[in-house]
Amino acid sequence: MDQHREGRLVNVDLKVTPDRYLPHRYAGASGDFNPIHIDKEFAEQVGLPSTILHGLWSMAQVARACTNAAGGDPRSLKRLSVQFRGMGFPEQEITVTGSVKEERDGVVVVAAEADQAGNKIIKNVEAELSPQ
């Protein structure tokens, strides 16, 4: 909204720090109760350093960052494609950054990624935005 000037898309830039209980809330909200996200003992038993974030929660942060850059209207996000890489963890800041790759027929194509402590947790993001 205030980021959205004259129909142009500003750069994608969002910072968020998921709190310790976020994976529990996201599990309830999404229906994904895989114990690697909510049970520390289970996560450690299967070789993880601790519970990890849901990849689709992290993808939702990328979606939010892109939608906000297009002015905040959910109708502006037409397509979003991501690859999940390293694991994300609670209580560490995540930064989503991206920039316009090309514009064609009123659709803005954005390239982006999500980084946590130098670890790219989401890569090769391609978003198609149509600012409303």
Next chain:
Amino acid sequence: MPLNTGAIGKSFPAFEYEVGKEKIAEYARAVGEENPVYFDRGAAQEAGFRDVVAPPMFAVVYSWGAVALPAVDPEVDLNFAMLVHGGQEFEWGEPACSGDVIGTVASVKEIYEKGGMGFYVFETASTNQDGAEVARGTWTNIVRGVS
């Protein structure tokens, strides 16, 4: 052991999901959304939606029950112990609003091996009560250590 690719092309019965206003709000809060169109009926209608609208990534909520079908299908034979979510894509059409009844059909698009890993790609197509396409998803699951 080569991957069993016999399930490629298989599609599954539609999974029906009725979108609720409080479920949208719960999801929107969990992912940090603050736009009032996700919480307030008046704000949503003023912005031109039929009712409170769901954030785009709410697609994972209404299509979850559909994509679970190939994931547990014995013919697909996905090894959950070695499974990671490799990639995800959504293409959105008509917005999903509170009160919508969304039917999602999942199918197996591809199964292949690359670099010692098994790639299981599922597709979902979600349609609302008016027959309009709401979202199309591509879910890439990777099974480590298949060879």
